């Protein structure tokens with residue numbers, strides 16, 4: 001098993017990122033058997049596909065690297081790096097641009113959503129974003145890619161590119177690329193804003209009260225939970241009773257995800273109680289879970305040398321691991337080097 005996944009270095013990791021993706025990565029890492037390997041990287045090359053601020057990108061990349069390690073991605077077990085230090089990603093993307101079809105990219109829903117009505121005004125990088133993502137994965141003979149539901153289409157595209165390349169340029173006995181499988185975690189918790197149960201928790205929400213940041217201290221977390229939007233009803237004793245109550249559902253979902261229990265199980269305990277009881281319990285659980293993470297996060301951000309060393313080492317390993325596939329790709333295409 002070879003596991004590869006990437007995350008955009010937006011900085012300011014929050015509870016939604018943690019429960020939605022990172023915790024799942026940590027579990028995959030910790031469940032790896034000998035001989036299997038996980039690579040987790042910061043998709044900084046992807047970040048330039050839309051208007052961005054270079055200072056923010058640098059800060060976001062370092063913050064996200066610190067956050068991954070603080071959350072339990074162990075650089076001695078997994079390969080942790082940023083794309084910009086592994087030129088093979090950009091190289092393989094170019095080589096795959098010869099295989100990817102414009103028609104395939106035109107059908108990507110993320111492209112359509114992000115470009116909206118102004119396709120002509122978008123960068124070429126935004127259009128070919130999925131080809132870079134395919135390169136990220138194909139470069140390492142990846143077998144499994146943990147992603148959210150919204151990334152399944154990009155993984156399908158990576159498989160199509162791999163298949164066409166193998167068909168066009170390799171023999172059946174010696175394919176250049178492995179076809180990767182997406183793994184969408186079944187219980188990936190969808191964490192919503194604390195101010196609006198219909199909007200995803202997001203770092204771009206202008207209100208900081210809408211999210212729990214991994215760097216928030218205990219008082220801040222408590223305050224945010226106590227001020228979270230709710231309704232006046234007590235909690236029901238079964239999940240069905242939360243229908244039409246998105247804010248209540250969100251708080252119970254967070255509690256369930258943090259304690260690795262089901263929503264029904266939590267409601268079995270808190271059913272009939274009001275938020276005056278539930279919120280302090282949730283706040284304490286959050287504080288307890290996040291304390292070791294935020295402590296380590298702040299420490300790492302303070303030690304730039306240690307952080308640079310982690311990324312440099314990961315990048316060196318990634319460059320090494322990428323070499324055979326990159327060489328095979330050049331060679332299959334008849335490029336003289």
Ligand code: TRP
Pocket residue numbers: 004005006007008043046132133136137145146147151
């Ligand atoms: N596009 C992914 C996202 O926005 C991030 C990403 C980039 C990625 N390259 C990847 C995820 C390769 C998995 C594998 O979430």
